[in-house]
Amino acid sequence: MRRTLHVEAWGDPDAPRVICLHGVTGRGAGWHRLAERYLVDYRVVAPDLLGHGDSPHEPPWSIADHLHTLVATLGTKPAVWIGHSFGGRLAFELAAREPELVERLVLLDPAIQLDAEIALHVAELAREDRSYASFDEGVERRFEESGLQHTPKASVVEDLDGFLVADHDGRWRYRYSQAAVVASYGEMSSAPPPFEDVRIPTLLVLAENSYVRYDDLLDAHQAALGDLLEVVTVPGGHTVLWDALEETSRAVAAFIRD
Numbered sequence: 001m002r003r004t005l006h007v008e009a010w011g012d013p014d015a016p017r018v019i020c021l022h023g024v025t026g027r028g029a030g031w032h033r034l035a036e037r038y039l040v041d042y043r044v045v046a047p048d049l050l051g052h053g054d055s056p057h058e059p060p061w062s063i064a065d066h067l068h069t070l071v072a073t074l075g076t077k078p079a080v081w082i083g084h085s086f087g088g089r090l091a092f093e094l095a096a097r098e099p100e101l102v103e104r105l106v107l108l109d110p111a112i113q114l115d116a117e118i119a120l121h122v123a124e125l126a127r128e129d130r131s132y133a134s135f136d137e138g139v140e141r142r143f144e145e146s147g148l149q150h151t152p153k154a155s156v157v158e159d160l161d162g163f164l165v166a167d168h169d170g171r172w173r174y175r176y177s178q179a180a181v182v183a184s185y186g187e188m189s190s191a192p193p194p195f196e197d198v199r200i201p202t203l204l205v206l207a208e209n210s211y212v213r214y215d216d217l218l219d220a221h222q223a224a225l226g227d228l229l230e231v232v233t234v235p236g237g238h239t240v241l242w243d244a245l246e247e248t249s250r251a252v253a254a255f256i257r258d
Helices: 028-038 063-074 086-097 116-127 135-146 153-160 178-188 215-228 245-257
Strands: 007-010 017-021 043-047 079-084 102-108 164-166 172-174 202-207 229-234
Touching: 007 028, 017 028, 017 086, 028 043, 028 153, 028 245, 043 063, 063 086, 079 086, 086 102, 086 178, 102 245, 116 178, 135 153, 135 164, 135 172, 202 215, 202 245, 215 229, 229 245
Parallel strands: 017 043, 017 079, 079 102, 102 202, 202 229
Antiparallel strands: 007 043, 164 172
16 A cells, blocks of 8 residues: 655755654644755655644554655655654664665654553553633643743644644544554564664754653664764753754754764
8 A cells, every 4th residue: 555645845846855753643734844944955845744733644653664655655765864753763774774765864853662661651541532611721731732841832822733633523623643652652662673784974863851762772772873973951841842942053063064
């Protein structure tokens, strides 16, 4: 079955490409501030992943299926790949399986491998009906659900507009498949490729107060890559492009430029 993804894009189509992969419960349009403010010299491309936004919501949703649809949609021209959370796991997997497609790799608080207990906990939470009486309630709850500490409310309102929508019963829900999200947490708990298989210049951005812990992986990652790995820590929680937009974006822009 051939499936293609909905894609958002910014910048000159002939400029060097940067491909951005969101995490679960996100969408491609969420990369607009990074693209429009910090990566203006690049062609920034950001798909909605399977099960999200305007991309197909039907299964299967395995890592292999995600990678197949990404390549089918975006082609085989080399690019810089950026991934946040589950998008980071996907970008890392792609770099291991098809390194010729990845010129540089940027991992934003990546869910390279979730602890099984944490994966179960968040998957169970994702099974619950995530609906709200109004758009405003959904915005307020997003701060609680995402552990946001430094994000301007206007940014959340802007990003959820058109993504958090009124449903048939009058409740407001996100435009993603809850089943796909649950499946993704299972994928994130599986063993990733060895770090030695991804010897590509890599920027690793870690959030100070993220629930996605990297402490038990960092030593192995640094040992495998040596000088190929640059590590930056930013304030705030897991959603670094909300909680630490400037710090994260400047680090990404400098890494790509250099």
